[in-house]
Amino acid sequence: MVKFEKERFVYDYLHNPLGHITHLFIAHPLSIKLAKVFSNIFVMDCTYKINKYSMPLLDIIGVSCFNTSFYSGFVFLERERMKIALSVFKKTLENCEPSVIMSDRELALMNAIKMVFPNTTNLLCIWHIEKNVLANCNKHFTNTEEFDIFMSNWNNQVAIEYIKNTWLLWKEKFVSAWTENNLHFGNRSSLRTEGAHSKLKSYLQVSTGGFQGVTEKICLAIRHEFNEIKVKLANEKIKVLLKCDTPVFRELLYHLSHFALKEIHIQYEKIYGTMVPCTGHFMATMGLPFAHKIQHLLGMKLSLNLIHPYWRIDTLRLNSEDDSHNDGVNKFDELLTELSSRYQMWPLSKKEFVTSMINKLLTESDTLFEPMIRRPKGRPPKSKKKKSMRPFKI
Numbered sequence: 001m002v003k004f005e006k007e008r009f010v011y012d013y014l015h016n017p018l019g020h021i022t023h024l025f026i027a028h029p030l031s032i033k034l035a036k037v038f039s040n041i042f043v044m045d046c047t048y049k050i051n052k053y054s055m056p057l058l059d060i061i062g063v064s065c066f067n068t069s070f071y072s073g074f075v076f077l078e079r080e081r082m083k084i085a086l087s088v089f090k091k092t093l094e095n096c097e098p099s100v101i102m103s104d105r106e107l108a109l110m111n112a113i114k115m116v117f118p119n120t121t122n123l124l125c126i127w128h129i130e131k132n133v134l135a136n137c138n139k140h141f142t143n144t145e146e147f148d149i150f151m152s153n154w155n156n157q158v159a160i161e162y163i164k165n166t167w168l169l170w171k172e173k174f175v176s177a178w179t180e181n182n183l184h185f186g187n188r189s190s191l192r193t194e195g196a197h198s199k200l201k202s203y204l205q206v207s208t209g210g211f212q213g214v215t216e217k218i219c220l221a222i223r224h225e226f227n228e229i230k231v232k233l234a235n236e237k238i239k240v241l242l243k244c245d246t247p248v249f250r251e252l253l254y255h256l257s258h259f260a261l262k263e264i265h266i267q268y269e270k271i272y273g274t275m276v277p278c279t280g281h282f283m284a285t286m287g288l289p290f291a292h293k294i295q296h297l298l299g300m301k302l303s304l305n306l307i308h309p310y311w312r313i314d315t316l317r318l319n320s321e322d323d324s325h326n327d328g329v330n331k332f333d334e335l336l337t338e339l340s341s342r343y344q345m346w347p348l349s350k351k352e353f354v355t356s357m358i359n360k361l362l363t364e365s366d367t368l369f370e371p372m373i374r375r376p377k378g379r380p381p382k383s384k385k386k387k388s389m390r391p392f393k394i
Helices: 004-006 028-037 082-093 107-116 126-140 144-153 157-166 168-171 193-203 213-234 259-272 281-285 291-297 325-344 348-361
Strands: 010-015 021-027 040-047 057-062 069-077 098-104 120-126
Touching: 010 082, 021 028, 021 082, 021 213, 028 057, 028 069, 028 082, 028 213, 040 069, 040 107, 040 193, 057 082, 057 144, 057 193, 069 082, 069 193, 069 213, 082 107, 098 107, 120 126, 120 168, 193 213, 259 291, 325 348
Parallel strands: 040 098, 098 120
Antiparallel strands: 010 021, 021 069, 040 057, 057 069
């Protein structure tokens, strides 16, 4: 664990009776900083064939106000005991409770989210649902024409039974009639994790590394993406998005990310076309003013009061990781000061007891071994089946 201490990772682990590590949570200080700043939504998914132990790796991905992704934490799991992993992640967030967590239909992960983040909405990735529906329903059709008919109306009874028993139990987590009432900032898919998995594997290059090798590559990836976000923040604080350089947007310039400004501008352009009935979904899911609201305010400047704080860049500060643990250190220093003050007033027996406990904490350590190497999980090496990218609307 020396590497984690040197890089000032927040980490925690579990081990079996023989001392082999079974679960390892790690979060880089820069990841924690970003996770606290952008704590509204996270996307979670496991990736495999990432280390020599064949341990699944839970990727916890955050989403910035620039609509870019960043690594928030990683959990190596011998078994997919997600509650332990999420409990540690929650501690790193401290008082920052996410409003939405996006995931695949992994029941262990879904149950853990419900238990650890009871006030958070868990939405399911519609892209993964599409893949599962296509894979399980395509076999019930004899030709492409029949399948195309199914894709438009889902009228085959066998397929409907599969969908009913497997997916409609979770309809509130992926059907737009329910999900469009949640503040997910436009995230209805966990495809971000696919990109994150791919980027991480490009840094790793091999799938046979140990904890130290994997951690070194993770550090490189995290520092790179943190610097990218810092550069983007600095640029957007001084640059004007030309299409929004109008009186209507004047109060928003330099205050919001360009991504947010572009989304508002799309809504602004709609007022000059054929307006569809207002559903309120855009405001509810994005935290940005929708076309009907802008039309109602036509002739007036759009106010920052209409914007969710998530999109603000004027109040955003991203320094180095030197101050990332200040809150925890300050609390610990306060406890030490209080302990020192009370220690002077305690009887000798209590002083001896406390001193012995502190000495024990300072000297004892777990005897740890690397995880047992297991048979890898995932698609067999000879499988070359390509993923279908056919669109599918829910």
